[in-house]
Amino acid sequence: MMHFILVCLFCGFYGAFGKGNEQKVRFGVPVLDVNSTQVVLEANKTLELKCRGDRELSWAFPGGLGRDQVKVVNSRCGKTRQHFCSNLRVSRSQAWHTGLYRCRYRHQTQKQQSLYVYVTDSRQPFVEHTDMSPTVLYMKVREPLVIPCRVTNPNITATLVKYYGRPLSQDQRNILWNSRKGFTIQTPNLSYIGLFHCEAVVDGVKHNSRVYFVHRTVSNITEVYLNTSGSVQALKGERLALNCTATAELNTRVNITWDYPGKRNNAGSSFKRLVRHPMHMLFYNILTIPKLRRSDRGVYTCRVTSGEQSKQQKAVVTVYNRPFIRLKPRNGSVVEVQAGQKSYKLSPKLRAFPSPEVVWLKDGRVAAEQCSRYHMDGTSLVIRDVAEEDAGKYTVLVRIQQHALYQNLTLTLLVNVSPEIGEKAVSLQDPGSVPRGSKKLLHCTSHGVPPPHIQWLWHPCPSKGLPAAPRA
Template sequence: MMNCILICLLCGLYGVLAKDREHKGKYSVPILDVKARQQVLDTNQTLRLSCRGRWELTWAFPSGLARDQVQVEESRCGRKSQQYCSRLTVSRSQAQHTGPFRCRYRHRLRKQTSVYVYITDSQRPFVDHPGLSPGVLFLKEKQPLVIPCRVTHPNITTTLVKFPSHSLSPDQRNIIWNSKQGFTIRTPTFYYIGLFFCQTVIDNVTHKSQKYFVHRPVSNIMDVYLNSSGPVQALKGTRLVLNCTATGELNTRVNITWDYPGKNNNAGSTSKRLLKHRTHMLFYNILTIPKLQRSDRGLYTCRVTSGENTKQQKVTVIVYDRPFIHLKPRNGSVIGAQAGQKSYRISPKLKAFPAPEVIWLKDGMVAAEQCSRYHMKGSSLVIRDVAEEDAGKYTILVRIQEHGLYQNLTLTLFVKVSPQIGEKAVSLQDPGSVPRGSRHALHCTSHGVPPPHIQWLWHPCPPKGLPAAPRA
């Protein structure tokens, strides 16, 4: 039994090794019938290429060559017809057919062999590129810039020209020329932004390539902000307008989108604006929902994208069915402060929408008109440098006049005053000696809130020769 298992393992290993040798064998990649890496033909000549391989083959050819201009013949070949052969024919080749011709395995596209074919034409030294003219090239940070003015003959020399007439010759260090690729700028600077073309002179005739516009895409989003920094509160049936503003560097282009609860129902509409400043760009996207419903409450997200950069801002929208005022004491209707306190805030619990008008009264009169130490902060009343006379009844009046809503609340402020002895405020003379057995009155005047308790202490005189005890 063990021998049988060992034989099976050896057979499997042999099969794997044989398959590995097969993949690394003569036809691991297709083979073309040309030995040189490039060919040069004249226009109107017929181009013929043959390819052989182990599996089914396919061709890739320059974009200037239409598929209906190419004839491909496929067959089985080799001993016992175990191989695949393919023959490509291009009749009446033209200058725009210049480029790489690749023979590939149909199901292994990375396994390929190529030859570069020049179709030379003295009247058309540059290979035309399909698409718009001028072509747009993007200058990206820390990446080489390629201006693809390929030529139809390997020996053509060219010059790069920045419009209108500034010529740049290849130095093979930063500006590199290659007839199969064009000009490569290894470390392009801002100088290379603009309009460029290539030119060459053949038989004293100057030929120019198509023009290329080099553009530097900018995707730096500097900031994104909404017209509301906190939660947005609104009444049902009213109009909601949210403005998302993005700032970016000059030449930046951004895309601004909204995510919000009613997006799938097309509840809102957006409008866009663009402003250009001397140092930056401003992008506005305004979301409007004409009639809010309860289903529109939730999180609203403005998302700004530019290239691979993304920034966003969020805000919560609260929708109320009707206006309201909720007013009640925070810690009971009687509150206390300490005289001498730097400031004291009277702050009941108030929640109302829309924003109400608030007035504070002290003992029935407008508080702010009674004393300069009283001022409002939000819906609270702040008393600076609290004094005993600040005690009293404070009433907050809350009203939303447009909806006919009114509510008030009265709080009693109790101001604590530390006990003080009046006699300590003046200089007292020693009463001196009084006759024994006579009557003498001592006075103690005190004040405080709540009223202080007075206690007298007597310290008898010490015997002669001993220090006197401290006075009370």
């Protein structure tokens, strides 16, 4: 076996690095000095790989191999030194160094050449040994489940075992074995939830892999909400903190991400937290921007996903350069209302930030202290059951004390009162008859706002059987 590998190494090296071809070769992808897709190497032996290309090269190797254990030498090569060469060397290879080694272009990593290396060790047939802590594997709906008990020799065949159960048969339909991947269960069901491990027999000795806990994830997001009603106002330089909370069923795992104007500039940072309740799960993700800039204004979206389910909430953030008060009448400084109206609202146009203190005065005194019919509704003054005495001058005082900003506005309220005849209200009797030729004084007392116009009309006595037309 080793003779065959050495021959392959020599042939591949000669074919890729032959001097006679170096001026003609254009490398679409880097070329390794091994003319094979895999190499089997004994533990504690030296692994050395050579790679060549027409651009700068880099390596990717298994996660079990630390960068301090790898020596990489880059150089210019070829007869005219137009090519790039890179040598990778691992002095004492170990079983956990088993995996995929890739040589690729540094600035075009998708263009690569790969080689799978097995580092065999009869005492450790599994890449991840049994002393490692259990790994949680998440079973997803309509997706294959992989039990990644990789082995260090391509000739080893393992067995999948569920704890407190029998070994599972490899039917090559639903359960597939691959020495590089482990076991793949094509269509897992609830019977695959629980603890699993793999077994392999080498030289008559049974070895176990690490333990794997298969957990079925639930993808049911109940609700997503923010710590704001959807609109946030802040001053430049202030700190912004948006809390996105997601509730989900037990055993659900979610992913929370943010989209916001400063994301490309890494303006914000997020903090995640999980809280388990007896009936549900709570997931928190707090986005913080220490010092707001004008460029941070815009739409902030919290997006929560779990499997195929997705929900989101948005907030619009407005950033002001400085605090301000803008106050002016809505429909002129003089307003009219009719007496008897159920309610009337004095509501000037007011924009201010931060939120100001607002006080209403009527004729120089606090309005709410004068009459129980006056009350505040936000920044407006509401008058219930409008009466004539409600007429007067109303002044709104707006103040942002921490920034020493003050502004006021005076509105004149006119209360219109429908005209009434006083005598009609108090005298219900007929004035009676008077002698012909005598004088009779008739009184008409009226009141209204604005003052009413009085007009007298004479109604002559009707002729017998016919009503008389009135005369002025």
